[in-house]
Amino acid sequence: MDKFVIRGGNPLLGTVRVSGAKNAALPAMAAAILTDEPVILENIPQVRDIETTRKLLAAMGAEVELGYGRAQHRTTICCRNLTSPEASYELVKTMRASTLVLGPLVARCGHARVSLPGGCAIGSRPIDLHIKGLERLGATITQDHGYVEASAKRLRGAEIVFDKITVTGTEDLLMAASLADGETVMQNCAREPEVADLAELLNKMGAHIEGAGTPTIRVKGVSKLHGARHRIIPDRIEAATFIIAGALTGGDLNVAGCDPRHLDALLQKLDEAGVKTAHNADSLRVMGDGPLKAADIVTAEYPGFPTDMQAQYMVLATQAEGTSNITENIFENRFVHAQELLRMGARIKIEGRRAVVRGKSPLSAAAVLASDLRASASLVLAALVAEGESIIDRVYHIDRGYEHIEEKLRGVGAQIRRIGEMLPKRAVAPAVRA
Ligand code: EPZ
Numbered sequence: 001m002d003k004f005v006i007r008g009g010n011p012l013l014g015t016v017r018v019s020g021a022k023n024a025a026l027p028a029m030a031a032a033i034l035t036d037e038p039v040i041l042e043n044i045p046q047v048r049d050i051e052t053t054r055k056l057l058a059a060m061g062a063e064v065e066l067g068y069g070r071a072q073h074r075t076t077i078c079c080r081n082l083t084s085p086e087a088s089y090e091l092v093k094t095m096r097a098s099t100l101v102l103g104p105l106v107a108r109c110g111h112a113r114v115s116l117p118g119g120c121a122i123g124s125r126p127i128d129l130h131i132k133g134l135e136r137l138g139a140t141i142t143q144d145h146g147y148v149e150a151s152a153k154r155l156r157g158a159e160i161v162f163d164k165i166t167v168t169g170t171e172d173l174l175m176a177a178s179l180a181d182g183e184t185v186m187q188n189c190a191r192e193p194e195v196a197d198l199a200e201l202l203n204k205m206g207a208h209i210e211g212a213g214t215p216t217i218r219v220k221g222v223s224k225l226h227g228a229r230h231r232i233i234p235d236r237i238e239a240a241t242f243i244i245a246g247a248l249t250g251g252d253l254n255v256a257g258c259d260p261r262h263l264d265a266l267l268q269k270l271d272e273a274g275v276k277t278a279h280n281a282d283s284l285r286v287m288g289d290g291p292l293k294a295a296d297i298v299t300a301e302y303p304g305f306p307t308d309m310q311a312q313y314m315v316l317a318t319q320a321e322g323t324s325n326i327t328e329n330i331f332e333n334r335f336v337h338a339q340e341l342l343r344m345g346a347r348i349k350i351e352g353r354r355a356v357v358r359g360k361s362p363l364s365a366a367a368v369l370a371s372d373l374r375a376s377a378s379l380v381l382a383a384l385v386a387e388g389e390s391i392i393d394r395v396y397h398i399d400r401g402y403e404h405i406e407e408k409l410r411g412v413g414a415q416i417r418r419i420g421e422m423l424p425k426r427a428v429a430p431a432v433r434a
Helices: 021-034 048-060 096-109 126-134 167-178 195-202 236-248 260-272 307-321 336-345 373-386 405-411
Strands: 004-005 014-016 039-042 065-066 071-080 109-116 141-142 147-150 159-161 183-187 208-210 217-220 226-231 251-258 278-282 282-285 323-327 347-351 352-356 367-368 391-392 415-420
Touching: 004 373, 014 405, 021 039, 021 048, 021 071, 021 096, 021 195, 048 065, 048 071, 048 096, 065 217, 065 391, 096 109, 096 126, 096 147, 126 141, 126 147, 126 159, 126 167, 167 183, 167 217, 195 208, 195 226, 217 347, 236 251, 236 260, 236 282, 236 307, 236 373, 260 278, 260 282, 260 307, 307 323, 307 336, 307 347, 307 352, 307 373, 336 347, 336 367, 336 373, 367 373, 373 391, 373 405, 373 415, 405 415
Parallel strands: 014 251, 039 226, 159 183, 367 391
Antiparallel strands: 004 391, 004 415, 039 071, 065 071, 109 147, 141 147, 183 217, 208 217, 251 282, 278 282, 323 352, 347 352
């Protein structure tokens, strides 16, 4: 298992480029199931979850070309022959987003068998709302031996009101409804930019979707969808992670290739925290020269403060003047990183869904353990400002969703390197050279 060795103390200076959004690319790849023609997706991030999705689609009989070049990261997916409309436990257990194939499979093949994902490091994460929605669309659902089986000769349009806002649930049903007979109106939908990006792709494939990005989405079902070419939106969470890194290290960082319109909640909070930023249409500069001030955050569905940035923001709060309250409202167990940050000298008290973070805490390097994707990112950030050399174990979590983060950070002055299995566990490695 790879580890990162990070020596803290360097301000991040220069330009770092953002990759395509993992959470937009995953549903886009699942959308290819809906047609027998090729779907070409550009700006695909080179991260492990994409490779898992490639395997998932290939196991169903899809032809998937995935290529990463200097100029273009692209995949071409052709689901002409879907011989096995199934997502096995082996794949679903490593990536919950695999459940995104449920809706498209039943819509296209009339049948789907998808493993239930089970628990997850950040919370219980059920998929009952996907299932309820598919039932509303006329699918018959059974659950057996840890699998969900869905079947329907042809799905039919329906009114769906989500009990709770769900991102992949909205996406799953949006795909299913696109091939249903008649009109579907979905209410209380997720408004994330990734949902709107998926709808844009589906419309290019011949779907009739209106209102994606708002709480109410209307879909006029069609009998067939065709191939399309689509460019995935930039990863707003990766961009936001770099912005925090720039602010935290007292750097001057240009985050290029992002869409600042997707970052409003974070930028407003950073303004409150004393961080100066300036942006144009596709890049953002963060100037970390001023003092940081405490500011409270409450995670919420988009356009609120993203849960996927809560862990990274917590690190910023450890360095700000004053006490910050961080309330996690989306997932019930998303403070695991706090335990590792405590080991680095942070002063954090967890009170149920709230973390109380006392600022101006000097961090010191330690050997720490990454527990999930965004938790790993927070540990990298903490190590960038900690005194001494930290070792972050289990970085396979970060590889799921950040493309070559160590190379990108090194390019703007961080002292970070990846080491393989050969070093003894939790040993302190020799000093990193910049
Ligand atoms: C998406 O997960 C993202 N994943 C997550 O990204 C992100 O943290 C999350 O949305 C919230 O923004 C992808 O887009 C692939 P939800 P998703 O369904 O769709 C409850 C990352 O680090 N719920 O919006 O699985 C659920 O338990 C990650 O990139 C039900 O109760 O999240 C949670 O409390 C991890 N029943 C809330 O809704 C359901 O059927 C929101 O979850 C579905 C969800």
